[in-house]
Amino acid sequence: MGLFKTRRLSKTYGHGDNRVVALKAADIALPKTGFIGIEGESGSGKSTLLNLLARFEKPSGGVIGFKGKNLAKMNSSQELGYRQHSVGLVFQHYNLLEDKTLLDNIAFPLVLSGVSPKEARAKARNLANGILNENLLDKKPSECSGGEKQRAALLRALIIEPEAIFADEPTGALDEDNAIKVMELLKEASTKRLIVVVSHNHGLLSKYAERILNIASGMVSGGKEKTDPGPLAKGHGSSWWIGEGMREAKRSGRRLLSCFAACLIGFSSLLCSAAFFLGYKPCLHEERIRSLDAGVATVSYERSVSTDDSLLSLVVQERPSFDSVYGALSSLSSFSIENDYSFLLPSSVEFRLSGEAGEAELVPVASLNSKYAQALLNEGSLPNDDLASCLVNEAFVDKYGSDSLGRSLLIQAGGNYTGEGWEKDIDLELSMLIEGVVDEFAFLNSPRIYYSYSAFEEFAASLVMYGGKEKGVTLQELCKNALPTSFYSNYQYRVFVNEEQDLQPFFEILHSYSEEDAPLAFTSRAFLSYTSFADLSSALSSCLTLFLGIELLFVGSVIVLSVLSLFASSRKTMAIMMALGAKKVPVIGCFAIPNFLMIGVAAILSVPLAIGLIKGLNFGFQSFFGLHSLLRLGSGGIYSLIWVALGSVVLIFFLVSFVSLALAFRKLNLSKEMRDE
Numbered sequence: 085m086g087l088f089k090t091r092r093l094s095k096t097y098g099h100g101d102n103r104v105v106a107l108k109a110a111d112i113a114l115p116k117t118g119f120i121g122i123e124g125e126s127g128s129g130k131s132t133l134l135n136l137l138a139r140f141e142k143p144s145g146g147v148i149g150f151k152g153k154n155l156a157k158m159n160s161s162q163e164l165g166y167r168q169h170s171v172g173l174v175f176q177h178y179n180l181l182e183d184k185t186l187l188d189n190i191a192f193p194l195v196l197s198g199v200s201p202k203e204a205r206a207k208a209r210n211l212a213n214g215i216l217n218e219n220l221l222d223k224k225p226s227e228c229s230g231g232e233k234q235r236a237a238l239l240r241a242l243i244i245e246p247e248a249i250f251a252d253e254p255t256g257a258l259d260e261d262n263a264i265k266v267m268e269l270l271k272e273a274s275t276k277r278l279i280v281v282v283s284h285n286h287g288l289l290s291k292y293a294e295r296i297l298n299i300a301s302g303m304v305s306g307g308k309e310k311t312d313p314g315p316l317a318k319g320h321g322s323s324w325w326i327g328e329g330m331r332e333a334k335r336s337g338r339r340l341l342s343c344f345a346a347c348l349i350g351f352s353s354l355l356c357s358a359a360f361f362l363g364y365k366p367c368l369h370e371e372r373i374r375s376l377d378a379g380v381a382t383v384s385y386e387r388s389v390s391t392d393d394s395l396l397s398l399v400v401q402e403r404p405s406f407d408s409v410y411g412a413l414s415s416l417s418s419f420s421i422e423n424d425y426s427f428l429l430p431s432s433v434e435f436r437l438s439g440e441a442g443e444a445e446l447v448p449v450a451s452l453n454s455k456y457a458q459a460l461l462n463e464g465s466l467p468n469d470d471l472a473s474c475l476v477n478e479a480f481v482d483k484y485g486s487d488s489l490g491r492s493l494l495i496q497a498g499g500n501y502t503g504e505g506w507e508k509d510i511d512l513e514l515s516m517l518i519e520g521v522v523d524e525f526a527f528l529n530s531p532r533i534y535y536s537y538s539a540f541e542e543f544a545a546s547l548v549m550y551g552g553k554e555k556g557v558t559l560q561e562l563c564k565n566a567l568p569t570s571f572y573s574n575y576q577y578r579v580f581v582n583e584e585q586d587l588q589p590f591f592e593i594l595h596s597y598s599e600e601d602a603p604l605a606f607t608s609r610a611f612l613s614y615t616s617f618a619d620l621s622s623a624l625s626s627c628l629t630l631f632l633g634i635e636l637l638f639v640g641s642v643i644v645l646s647v648l649s650l651f652a653s654s655r656k657t658m659a660i661m662m663a664l665g666a667k668k669v670p671v672i673g674c675f676a677i678p679n680f681l682m683i684g685v686a687a688i689l690s691v692p693l694a695i696g697l698i699k700g701l702n703f704g705f706q707s708f709f710g711l712h713s714l715l716r717l718g719s720g721g722i723y724s725l726i727w728v729a730l731g732s733v734v735l736i737f738f739l740v741s742f743v744s745l746a747l748a749f750r751k752l753n754l755s756k757e758m759r760d761e
């Protein structure tokens with residue numbers, strides 16, 4: 085009964101002009117025991133035959149029968165069993181695992197098939213007795229001679245007590261003494277199993293082989309044998325690969341460290357950009373309405389009037405009806421509509437501060453001691469709601485001195501005002517004490533003085549004008565009753581929103597009235613900056629998306645490249661493990677785990693690093709980037725978002741790197757790797 089029988093077995097490599105027929109319709113029968121030699125010129129097809137029998141390659145045609153079963157029909161677990169129990173392999177260049185001792189190399193196939201490392205080592209030591217010196221067993225292959233290495237490789241093939249050993253030029257790299265030692269060992273082993281040896285050395289082959297197959301240009305000539313069927317042994321798993329993974333981590337320490345550094349930098353910068361990406365919107369949103377005049381607007385009514393037969397039309401500004409203004413704002417919870425006295429107090433005023441002249445915007449707010457003013461107060465205290473006190477912003481302090489708080493401002497305004505039946509010089513000399521400094525969004529801000537409009541209303545009510553008949557009329561009454569187009573109507577109202585939560589709906593109302601032909605025209609400085617921030621925000625959004633995409637690509641490439649470089653540096657070791665019967669997944673695992681572990685650790689550490697970076701950046705760009713707000717706003721929401729973002733990014737990278745490793749692994753050609761030196 086034979087062990088192998090092939091029928092019209094052939095192997096072709098390449099296509100078209102590059103097509104090489106390495107083996108042609110070989111009919112071979114190999115016995116269960118005995119020493120079979122294979123001879124032939126270089127390139128005649130000897131290794132091809134061996135690779136087909138070892139299942140490193142698949143035949144292009146024909147059948148290989150192993151104990152009566154078609155080798156091609158084995159499923160993956162049967163194939164694993166075939167490698168782990170049925171065949172042993174010996175190569176010209178030994179193919180030992182370089183970081184293991186000779187003893188561990190010999191024991192390794194047993195470990196792969198589930199035997200405990202301790203037991204496997206004991207068996208290996210036993211087997212090596214008399215063949216390899218005891219003190220050699222603890223040495224690494226690089227410390228041993230070729231003969232010693234080849235004997236260890238032979239013991240590695242023998243330890244699983246295989247049914248066949250395939251040896252490809254086992255003496256090719258040895259001197260004669262060592263070659264004879266190896267041949268003797270093979271000869272001895274052939275009493276219990278089939279030994280197939282490919283060799284150039286005709287003298288040695290004819291001395292030891294019982295039968296020699298000759299191959300010339302892929303054609304085999306030699307004897308035939310019968311075969312008999314039998315079950316294939318099954319492999320079972322073990323956790324050998326955990327130890328291999330740790331050894332791999334030690335072996336590639338430097339490479340892992342650089343992968344770690346790259347991932348740490350990559351992930352934390354990714355995180356910073358993601359945090360910025362997630363945080364800039366709420367920041368801008370918060371910042372763009374962060375000033376005391378956010379809830380102030382003037383309202384007028386504009387209409388076009390065409391002049392006779394002319395293509396030109398004039399825009400006429402009139403005071404709108406009180407009801408229409410009230411109606412427009414009715415959805416707000418708290419607001420007030422006042423007469424506009426802007427003709428008395430201009431928006432830009434000159435003042436004197438301890439004798440020094442200055443100029444600032446004069447901004448009315450509904451009342452100085454509102455909750456909103458309190459929220460923005462940075463220094464000082466909220467004043468009584470009268471015209472004798474005011475608040476200033478930080479830009480004011482920057483320009484007119486850090487000791488502005490507590491100093492008096494002298495504002496002079498007014499002029500000669502005439503009306504129907506009266507004429508009056510109004511000399512407004514206001515002395516205001518700076519009571520507090522408000523912290524508002526400083527971007528593009530100029531010095532500002534905030535005063536109470538309700539106090540100003542009272543002042544206007546006290547100004548009495550006398551007509552020709554000496555009948556008095558207050559300025560307030562005058563403005564209220566003025567004709568819509570008269571100077572004193574000033575064409576408009578002032579609107580004040582009193583609650584912070586009304587600001588957003590207020591801007592929405594302003595937005596809905598921003599069309600050219602809207603029935604009311606609202607003018608609000610804060611709304612203008614609000615809309616320009618919306619533009620800035622969408623521009624920033626596109627830039628950040630692009631930036632984030634590029635960064636993702638960059639970090640992804642670094643990780644994939646590091647995984648592939650790991651594959652490239654360990655493909656030979658992987659191939660040896662596979663050839664000895666290791667399962668694919670643990671092999672990938674033991675090389676990938678240290679790398680993946682590094683990626684994971686770098687990902688976790690990048691979170692505190694990124695938060696530190698964001699906090700650090702906070703010093704320089706606080707007002708513009710508002711990263712402080714990101715952290716402040718974030719106490720919960722943003723952090724969990726950061727974790728979710730990081731988690732999904734890391735998951736993507738794990739998947740990408742695992743897939744790239746698996747793809748690279750698919751292309752691993754065992755026969756080529758085992759032959760390459």
Ligand code: ADP
Pocket residue numbers: 097098104105106124125126127128129130131132133756
């Ligand atoms: P031998 O072992 O007798 O020296 P081989 O079996 O290695 O010869 O090769 C037989 C022929 O097949 C040679 O012409 C060789 O170039 C070709 N060959 C072997 N392996 C490959 C391969 N992976 N791809 C293409 N051609 C190959």
